[in-house]
Amino acid sequence: MTGVFVHPQGLCESAEVGAGTRVWAFAHVLAGAVVGRDCNICDGAYVEGGAVLGDNVTVKNQVLVFAGVTCEDDVFLGPNVVFTNDLRPRAAVKRGPEDLLPTLVRRGATLGAGTVVVCGTTIGTYAFAAAGAVVTRDVPAHAFVAGNPARRKGWVCQCGERLDAELRCRCRGCGTGYRLVSEHAGLESAGAVGCTGFVGGVVRGLGSGPA
Ligand SMILES: CC(C)(COP(=O)(O)OP(=O)(O)OC[C@H]1O[C@@H](n2cnc3c(N)ncnc32)[C@H](O)[C@@H]1OP(=O)(O)O)[C@@H](O)C(=O)NCCC(=O)NCCS
Numbered sequence: 001m002t003g004v005f006v007h008p009q010g011l012c013e014s015a016e017v018g019a020g021t022r023v024w025a026f027a028h029v030l031a032g033a034v035v036g037r038d039c040n041i042c043d044g045a046y047v048e049g050g051a052v053l054g055d056n057v058t059v060k061n062q063v064l065v066f067a068g069v070t071c072e073d074d075v076f077l078g079p080n081v082v083f084t085n086d087l088r089p090r091a092a093v094k095r096g097p098e099d100l101l102p103t104l105v106r107r108g109a110t111l112g113a114g115t116v117v118v119c120g121t122t123i124g125t126y127a128f129a130a131a132g133a134v135v136t137r138d139v140p141a142h143a144f145v146a147g148n149p150a151r152r153k154g155w156v157c158q159c160g161e162r163l164d165a166e167l168r169c170r171c172r173g174c175g176t177g178y179r180l181v182s183e184h185a186g187l188e189s190a191g192a193v194g195c196t197g198f199v200g201g202v203v204r205g206l207g208s209g210p211a
């Protein structure tokens with residue numbers, strides 16, 4: 001692996017880690033885990049064999065990513081996010097990989113600190129789970145969910161800000177609008193005019209013209 005940084009106290013046993021990825025102290029990436037480019041795997045995180053991370057995924061401290069979990073590009077996993085892969089675990093019942101339920105986190109989604117994800121769920125593109133959410137059902141694209149069980153409380157822009165009632169980003173200078181595809185599928189962009197974001201930074205990958 002070229003271009004991968006592994007802290008002297010970190011442990012990276014996977015041969016499939018992309019260039020630019022950093023594995024920090026006490027993080028453990030197991031053999032069989034697939035990790036893309038430019039990921040940041042922070043202290044104490046655990047990425048099991050059979051887990052797949054795309055490019056530019058942030059894995060904050062103490063996150064647990066088990067086999068069967070896929071996170072697409074630009075996913076943000078806050079500290080202490082916990083995935084699961086066995087819906088009805090019993091210590092005395094040994095299950096094989098075929099019995100585990102997959103979980104998919106689509107491009108650009110954010111899971112706030114301490115989010116727990118029950119397996120078998122799909123979290124849509126650019127969805128946002130508030131800190132401490134317990135995700136037990138699929139989350140639509142661009143949905144803002146919170147609580148236990150996580151319920152949709154609104155919609156969020158690709159830049160992370162909340163959308164107003166007309167599904168327009170309320171941050172200064174964003175101007176991104178969305179349209180509802182369905183309650184299940186969530187939102188799709190209705191045309192981005194470029195987003196400088198409410199903190200003044202350029203948001204990676206946001207379109208620079210009408211869709
Ligand atoms: C979701 C978040 C961004 C707040 O967003 P916001 O748009 O400012 O939300 P508001 O304060 O307007 O709250 C909107 C609603 O969601 C609720 N809510 C917000 N955060 C919540 C949480 N973590 N859990 C449960 N409900 C929450 C509010 O109570 C409010 O509910 P109401 O409409 O019934 O009154 C923030 O609470 C959060 O969780 N951020 C994640 C931080 C994090 O984990 N960072 C990780 C890197 S360190």
Ligand SMILES: [Zn+2]
Nearest residue numbers: 157159169174
């Ligand atoms: Zn925006």
